[in-house]
Amino acid sequence: MRSNRGAGPVGIGGTLLMKRDTTIRIFSLLIALAVVVPAVQAALTVDAGSDRTVLAGEPVTILATCNDTDVFDAMNLSASIDWSTGATDAGIVQDDEHNGTIQATHTYLAAGTYAVTVKVANNATGAVACDTLNVTVSPQQAEVKVVPKTLNQKSNGVMTVFVSLAEWLGFAGADRTNVTVSDPSEFAIGNATPEKVNFCMKDGGTLILKYRRQDLDLATGDGNLTVTGSAVTEEGNVSVAGTGAVSVINPGNGKKGENDDGYAWAAMVKENAKEKVKNQKEFREEQQKGNGKAKGQAL
Template sequence: MKKNAATQISMLLIAVALLAPAVQAALVVDAGDDLSVLAGEPVTVLAACNDTDGIDLLNLSAFIDWGTVRTPAEILADDEQNATIQATHRYPVAGIYTVTVAVENNATGNVTTDSLNVTVNPQTAAVEVAPGLLNQKSRGFMTVFVSVSEWLGFAEADEANVTIADPSIFTIGNATPAKVNYCMKDGGTFILKYRRADVAPLAAEGNLTVNGSAVTEDGNVTVIGRGAVSLIEPGNGKGPSPGNPEGHPLAERVKERTKNENAFRDRERSSGT
């Protein structure tokens, strides 16, 4: 009786094995870790590909969806079962992009994908604000010096093919410059004059953030810079305020403002404006 039961179990296991589908060869893609790059500079994706049935370069094709455009990718065999998928792209505009790597077996039509994120940070410009002391209700103009020498020929870009977009697009919040000059001294400096009334509400944290762009063969490259500025409230100068937390007397603050304005005039004279 026990022998018959054992025989029945063995026959059942054989039947199950015959009915079970054959294990398919697995094509696996690993896009790799998230990446970070500056606007306009190249970002290279190196994805790993594994096929348990063996890497057949004649029957495999790959492409990468960069989030803005889809391009073919190169497949380089590492050994019989592993390969590297690689391609390079440039993002002129700052942001976070989802990049999808896809590998297709042309013989079976099977497509395998994996994704990663690319964070594109703006190029950094050196920014100087004069005068550095700003009254919330002051009138007239504040001058912002934007040095372009550091990013006009940023890495991998041909400086001869990089030009400056309309300087009026260099904004501080919603404020645009009322006047624009350009000085070639020290590699190039934009001299942008903003109405104080427009930028004063934006200086509460002690900085003015300037956004702009440069024109390259890959498009308008995002540029950002921050300049320090002190904000004071109008009043009699007694007691602390958001722009005067130590409560310095008005005379001291006027003296500091005069010092800043003298430095500003010296800077403009040296720039030839």
């Protein structure tokens, strides 16, 4: 009869071999997973900064900051800025081993609000970060004088608006001696455009614009009117605006006896007469000074 005593050791050895084989397989599987599953990408962030306000034609500088948990490597990082009017590449200056600064400058010519997006990419890890700020562009301010200062929109005649360009010709300390106005008739008050335009060289340049009173859509009680337009500089057409004081009375038809407010009508007639004389005097003086300068240059 055969004995089974020798089977014990063989069974134990087989079990040990099986356990060892299983351990090797699990270890191999872990190595495979480590190769297949990519490591978590380092966090890349960018801060575009706070919203900005600037005048048309003046440069605005963006100073954005970026941070990467990976060690800063300028060779792997790239930055660009979308100004809403176009995009440009921007350089990144390293601040320390994890932080950098993006600086770029842009000039807006037209008034409005623009969304500016700063984008930073780590070309080694594939990480991308973006942040946006708003830049509000206001028109360059021009000095505006209104004659007469009382407006009855239903009366006949014109209202004269003097727009002085001297104040903003040198904005931002730049030499703007070659600034011109391409089309003075584009200077508007709301939807109203001037019926007649003159240009006087006094004090660097004054536009003399005449608007039909009936075209000026101002509500009773309004304390001012705003003139908007543009002028040509080295960079292009720059938005210009100015505000002049005016008093809008209860509209009548401009004829005595038919206005609901006789006192207002009388005051308006008196004011118009005074302002008309003053307007004519100032215009003659401006022409004389302009002619005097021209004669001096000719000599």
